[in-house]
Amino acid sequence: MKYIRNAYLIFFGLILGLWSCIEEIGIDTELKAQIDVDQVLVVEATLTNELKPQLVTLSRAVSFLNDSIISFDETEPALSLVPREEVNEKPVLYERGADVRVRDGQGTEIRFIEGEPGRYLSETAFAAESGREYQLLITTARGEVLQSQPEFYSGESALNNIYAERGRNEFDEEGIFIYIDGTDLQGQSEYFRYNYEETYKIIAPLWTAVEFKLTNYDPCALPVITYDLDVVPREQEERVCYNTRASENVILNSTENLDGNSVERFPVRFISRDDFIITHRYSILVRQFVQDVDAYSFYQQLDEFAKSESVFAQVQPGLLESNISFEDGRMTPVLGYFSVASVSESRLFFDFEDFFDGEPKPAYIVNCNLQSSPEAHVSFCSPGLTGRSCPPSVVERVDIDVISYIDQNNGGFEAVCPGPYIFVDRICGDCTILGSNVVPDFWIED
Structure with missing residues (x-):
């Protein structure tokens, strides 16, 4: 959902600059200021027919005019700014302390409890039922009351087959295509959305069974620094790791103009043969959502806005209409869409050698150069210390x-200032920089 949330923010940036169709290139900063960006709620919520705790994620759009926020919002304790793990990823201003409920067509309400900041899980596991209406109800810690339009799903389909093939994309880049086949189970499924989670094995290329251990280090001791440096056996697995990441784009498909409602040979993912993630073993879990035409249209417009290369496009805010609004009728935008969908999923594994047997593997994610330097340094508190x-x-x-x-x-190893040890950047000898050393429950090797 990361891409979807980013797409919301890209679209909202367009709203700020293009409150109506653009006729002049200049953007009025005073007009931007009329909307307090941090007031805009971002809602991510899809109920499915899976029996599980359902998830609603709430956050606020971080201001485009000031991206210097680095900690908790001092004026709004309900807002918890949590850094993302990805490198260079801007933090997410999660909405805390909200009352979140889902009401079904029979009047039954299911409460959602906040676990991690901004992530609300249903108090009990439940599965959305075909033909039954569901409505999302939100009361924020600020006292704002929002509700969605009633939504339901009626179609179901099966994701029958997932397979990989070697090929070239539209840019003549060689790699692996991930395809899926699906079958409509009820003759009512025309609009589909996909997401995936991919997991890949990481092997640190210059791992050794031992590591440095530093104790009693005082870099400011005089006349010389004090420390104990030893080389000891590693205390944990750091050679083989696994990393899982979610899809970052909106993937849509429609059979509206086809003779049947079956999905055949639909590409959900292309991976370059030079991509580090397929160096060893790779797995992908693809999920297929059946949605109605309104949800499909929303995500289609969202994807188009996110991919727009020019903010000076003929865009009107009303084109991306949420089905969530404030109960008091205020015009503050809400970014997001509450949907109810049936879902099916399938997982695939493959090794690099399955498609590129005997060919060079992709390069590691960084260059791993051997290094050496002096073991110790001059005391940081030494008088007259210079460069x-x-x-x-x-x-x-x-x-x-x-x-x-x-x-x-x-x-035997030459360097500008050689020392008694040869070493590499940690990422080259410790896979936990890039992933977890815990083998996923679903992982298989054959």
Whole structure:
């Protein structure tokens, strides 16, 4: 859902600059200021026919005019700003302390409880039932009351087959296509949305069975620094890891103009043969959602706005209409769509050799160059300390955990300022930088 949320924000940026169809290139900053971006609620909610705790995620659109927020919102304690794990990812301003409920067509209400910031799980597991209406009800910690239009699903389909084939994309780039086949079970399914989770094995290319251990380090001791540096067996698995990440784009398909409602050979993913993630073993779980035409239209417009290369496009805010609104009728936009959908899923595994047997594997995610530097450094509190010509010492780097041990340097390795050890950047010898050393429950090797 990360891409979908980012797409909301891209679209809202267009709203700020294009409150009506653009006729002049200049953007009126005073007009932007009329909308408090941090007041805009972002709602991510899809109920499915799976028996499980259902999820609603609430957040606020972080201001485009000021992206310096780095901690909790001091004026709104209900807003918890949580950094994302991805490198260079801007933080998400999660909405905390909201009352979230879903009411069905028979008047039964299911309460959602906040676990992680902004993530609300249903108090009890339930599955959406075909033909039954559901309505999302939200009361924020600020006292705002929102509700969705009643929604339901009526069609179901099966994701029958998932398979991979070697091929070339429209840019003549060689790689792997992930295709799916699906069958309509009731003759009512025409609009589909897909997402996926991919998991891949990571093997640290320059892993060794031992590591540095630094204790009693005082970089400011005088006349010289004090420390104990040892090379000891590793305490945990750091050679083989696994990383899982979710799809970041809107994937839609429609059989509206086809003779039948079956989905055949639909490509949900293309992976370049040079992509690091398929170096060893790769798995993908694809989920197929059957949705109505309104939900399909919403996500289609969202995708088009997110892919727009020019903010000076002929865009009107009303084209992307949410089915969630404030109970008091205020005109503040709500970004998001509450949908009810049936879902089916399937998982695929493959190894690099299954398609590129005997061919060079993709390069590692970074260059892993051997390095060496002096073991210690001059005391940081030494009088008259000035700049130095050598790279940071081994103890400095071990202290901040950025290198992995390779071997002793017995004089055969040349460097600008060689030291007694050869090492690499930690990412080259410790896979936990890129993933988890816990084998996923679903993982199989054959």
